[in-house]
Amino acid sequence: MEKKKILYYQIDDTLDYESDLLRQWGITDLELVQAKEGDFVEEARDAAGAVVEYQQVTRPIIEQLPQLKIVALQSIGVDNIDLDAATDHGLCVTNCPGFCSEEVALHTIGLIIDLARKITALDRSVRAGSWDPLLGYPIHRLSNKTIGLYFFGSIPKKMIPMLRGLQLSILVYAPTKTAEYLAGFGAEKANSFDELLRRSDILSLHCPLIPETEHLISDRELQLMKKTAFLINTARGRVVDEAALVRALKSGAIQAAAVDVIEDEVGAKSELFTLENAVITPHAAFVSEDSFYGARKTALAQLVQRICRNGRPEHLVNSAVHF
Numbered sequence: 001m002e003k004k005k006i007l008y009y010q011i012d013d014t015l016d017y018e019s020d021l022l023r024q025w026g027i028t029d030l031e032l033v034q035a036k037e038g039d040f041v042e043e044a045r046d047a048a049g050a051v052v053e054y055q056q057v058t059r060p061i062i063e064q065l066p067q068l069k070i071v072a073l074q075s076i077g078v079d080n081i082d083l084d085a086a087t088d089h090g091l092c093v094t095n096c097p098g099f100c101s102e103e104v105a106l107h108t109i110g111l112i113i114d115l116a117r118k119i120t121a122l123d124r125s126v127r128a129g130s131w132d133p134l135l136g137y138p139i140h141r142l143s144n145k146t147i148g149l150y151f152f153g154s155i156p157k158k159m160i161p162m163l164r165g166l167q168l169s170i171l172v173y174a175p176t177k178t179a180e181y182l183a184g185f186g187a188e189k190a191n192s193f194d195e196l197l198r199r200s201d202i203l204s205l206h207c208p209l210i211p212e213t214e215h216l217i218s219d220r221e222l223q224l225m226k227k228t229a230f231l232i233n234t235a236r237g238r239v240v241d242e243a244a245l246v247r248a249l250k251s252g253a254i255q256a257a258a259v260d261v262i263e264d265e266v267g268a269k270s271e272l273f274t275l276e277n278a279v280i281t282p283h284a285a286f287v288s289e290d291s292f293y294g295a296r297k298t299a300l301a302q303l304v305q306r307i308c309r310n311g312r313p314e315h316l317v318n319s320a321v322h323f
């Protein structure tokens with residue numbers, strides 16, 4: 001039987017876990033091939049499916065790969081894929097909704113506590129030879145402060161009990177959610193984005209990167225925020241205009257920021273790295289052994305469904321696609 005090639009780009013360098021799963025599922029007609037990180041089009045030319053990470057899958061790329069049936073992401077965000085082009089060419093795009101909601105929720109809470117207690121800043125100063133508990137901006141209690149959540153998907157939902165534990169008031173801007181629905185989570189609905197900006201002591205971003213959210217936070221928005229506010233971004237780097245954020249952190253327009261994502265993750269460069277009132281982690285919020293294996297299994301199941309069973313994958317993102 002001719003095997004169908006699946007091209008894999010993933011951090012883990014072996015595909016043993018996937019091969020074991022295929023054996024358990026009785027699937028014998030897939031050949032899993034680790035990519036060499038060369039040219040995607042060349043490597044994917046004879047592939048029926050691909051698992052990509054940060055690789056951009058653009059319209060010109062999709063047009064050159066007519067035999068490709070599915071791109072399976074081991075992530076929630078699908079911003080590196082041209083979904084319209086995929087739909088136009090009958091290419092299924094799948095993701096792994098919720099696979100790391102608990103991890104990102106906890107990481108976000110960690111970043112909030114870090115800024116509220118200046119843990120990273122104090123650690124940096126101790127290592128630099130200082131022993132100064134009053135370093136930097138003044139510390140205030142978190143209880144009764146307001147956290148603003150931008151959009152209300154799987155991650156902020158997981159954060160709710162933790163935010164309640166911190167005794168924060170929860171304000172949400174999510175146009176598609178009603179006040180009654182949010183009240184069920186003990187959260188108040190913000191009637192406008194500007195209300196969210198003005199009232200939040202901590203603003204935490206949880207939206208996908210889509211045209212409407214690109215540079216959502218720029219000079220105007222940062223000026224509307226409280227001077228004492230913290231900005232947390234665990235969504236995508238390009239949701240924040242980083243140059244504007246750097247200006248705001250330098251001028252005191254807001255107090256501090258903690259981000260897990262930056263605009264240039266490929267180059268791993270940002271002026272934020274030079275600022276004392278910024279905490280940065282390297283797109284690590286999703287990481288855990290549990291989330292990795294969960295995502296790998298989900299992505300493989302999508303590939304099997306599309307390629308081996310010619311069926312509709314459970315986690316199809318471009319649901320209008322015909323194949």
Ligand SMILES: NC(=O)C1=CN([C@@H]2O[C@H](COP(=O)(O)OP(=O)(O)OC[C@H]3O[C@@H](n4cnc5c(N)ncnc54)[C@H](O)[C@@H]3O)[C@@H](O)[C@H]2O)C=CC1
Nearest residue numbers: 076077151152153154155206207208209234235260285286
């Ligand atoms: N730093 C990291 O390691 C990770 C970052 N992420 C990022 O976090 C983002 C959020 O993740 P989840 O909460 O799991 O997402 P989700 O897909 O569960 O929720 C997204 C929310 O946005 C809403 N939404 C989407 N487009 C909208 C629009 N045009 N107008 C109004 N509402 C809209 C949806 O209704 C939904 O409530 C992801 O898209 C991803 O970019 C996700 C996982 C890991």
Ligand SMILES: O=C(O)C(=O)COP(=O)(O)O
Nearest residue numbers: 053074075076077283286
């Ligand atoms: O799931 C997401 O959207 C994430 O950000 C984490 O996964 P990734 O680093 O994109 O593979």
